[in-house]
Amino acid sequence: MTEHPREREVKFEVPDDFDLPPLGRAVERSSVKLHARYWDTADRRLLRWGHTLRHRHASDGSEDGWTLKVGVPPGAPTAGAILDRQEVD
Secondary structure: OOOOOEEEEEOOOOOOOOOOOOOOOOOOOOOOOEEEEEEOOOOOHHHHHOOEEEEEEEOOOOOEEEEEEOOOOOOOOOEOOEEEEEEEO
């Protein structure tokens, strides 16, 4: 069976006056615009199940494809603000 990538996302809440500390060797890069369109059934079944289906295109052509993010089942263990779910491209 093919192993699909997992999306791991952490969300932080910071005050309005928060300044990001220096990031060492991080450098400024060029900008790429991402255009995403999300799809669902007429009765919003994907949303109810916690799934998302999107088509995303990058302005520089580096990305042009579909992604399905599989929702976390109700009652599944979570670690605070950390989201960990399967992603299928």
